Amino acid sequence: MSQRKVIGLVLGSAAYNYTFYLLLTWGAELSLEDAARDLLHSVFYASVPWLSEPSRLLVGGWLVNFLIQRGWNSSRVRQTVLIGGTSFGLGIFGAAGAHTPGDAFFG
Numbered sequence: 001m002s003q004r005k006v007i008g009l010v011l012g013s014a015a016y017n018y019t020f021y022l023l024l025t026w027g028a029e030l031s032l033e034d035a036a037r038d039l040l041h042s043v044f045y046a047s048v049p050w051l052s053e054p055s056r057l058l059v060g061g062w063l064v065n066f067l068i069q070r071g072w073n074s075s076r077v078r079q080t081v082l083i084g085g086t087s088f089g090l091g092i093f094g095a096a097g098a099h100t101p102g103d104a105f106f107g
Helices: 004-035 039-051 055-067 075-087 102-104
Strands: none
Touching: 004 039, 039 055, 055 075
């Protein structure tokens, strides 16, 4: 625990796992209760964050490889892409105050 990389790995893993658990277990239920939708529609809205996961991983991996092959510092590139991806992920906080599904996704 005295190494900075281990602390960063632990914090990142804990944050990701908490978000994964929250969206996976509560997402459909909250969508179902708040907007009085049927189960099929609530599952669709709860699955949207997970439907974007493959494209996010592909774009992030491609960007890291592209920049490293161009001669950029590999450690700096990985840190920048990680911080940029995390900042995009913080957009989920905007969905917390949304009153309609459209507001949650586009507002």
